[in-house]
Amino acid sequence: MVNILIVEDDSKQRENIVKMIQGIGENLNVYEAESKEQAIKTLQETYINFFYIDISLKNSSGLELAFEIRKIEKYKFNWIIFVTTHIQYMLHAFKEIHCYDYIIKPYDKDEVIKMTKELIEGSHIHREQEKKDKHVIFDLKNGINIKLNVDEIIFIEVNFRIMTVHTKNASYEVKNLSLNKALEMINCNNIVQSHKSFVVNTNYINKIENISSKVWELNFRYREEKAFLSYKFKDVVMEKFEQHI
Structure with missing residues (x-):
């Protein structure tokens, strides 16, 4: 599944480009925002593969939003396509923000569809390559460094400041590491926080069971151990889980 965010403050223009992209018929989700604030909220809640951003936004600009996106580790290299009537901004965009391309208004349907398909x-090629090749190195409590394939991490838990990384084949106690830092190191779309004490790989969840009004229990393939899901992280985890069903 590919997630696309359209950031355009003109509702008619936004509606037009959304319809063009949705008409492609590919396996994709199209999200919308009319301001920098809405866009930031969306990309924090849902991983976005690439962006169409209008240069002129309400109370801000597309360039400012792009700079904010580039400050987020997981979005440093995601594709940004600017939508503009101001061609003079594009040199700055290419040099400073490393945008992928730009589209001149009014939208040319064939151009939008062609670029989106490309x-x-x-995105598919990038994800498959990342899945095969991406590794992370942890410093274990016994002083040994271990290199793990990110795709084999099932979940991570912190209990009394002891972090344990559970993989398909074994579990490892990690030295002096927070969940936030572990997430930053892993930097994988499918591995997300589910609880203040847990990070989980949504690819391996096989059951989510409600055990109280605001807590759910997560069961995994390959492991008997369980993790927890709190109300704060429920929507993000549920969305990714449902994509894998």
């Missing part, structure tokens, strides 16, 4: 194909 980006969707590129």
Whole structure:
């Protein structure tokens, strides 16, 4: 599944480009925002593969939003396509923000569809390559460093300041590391926080069971141990879980 965010403050223009992209018929989700604030909220709640951003936004600019996106570790290299009537901004965008391309208003349907298809194909290739090749190195409590394939991490828990990384084949106690830092190191779309004490790989969840009004129990393939899901992280985890069903 590819997630696209359209950031455009003109509702008619936004509606037009959303319809163009949705008409492609690919396996994708199209999200919308009319301001920098809405866009930031969306990309924090849902991983976005690439962005269409209008240069001129309410109370801000597309360039300012792009700079904010580039400050977020997991979005440093995601594709940004600017939508503009101001061609003079594009040199700055290419040099400072490393945008992928730009589209001149009014939208050319064939151009939007062609570019979107190319980006969707590129997203699939990138994800498959990342899944095969991405590793992370942890410093274990016994003084040994271990290199793990990110895709084999099932979940991570912190209990009395002791972090344990559970993989398909074994569990490892990690030295002096927070969940936030572990998430930053892993930097994987499918591995997200589910609880103040747990980070989980949504690819391996096989059951989510409600055990109280605001807490759910997570069961995994390959492991008997369980993790927890709190109300704060429920929507993000549920969305990713449902994508894998």
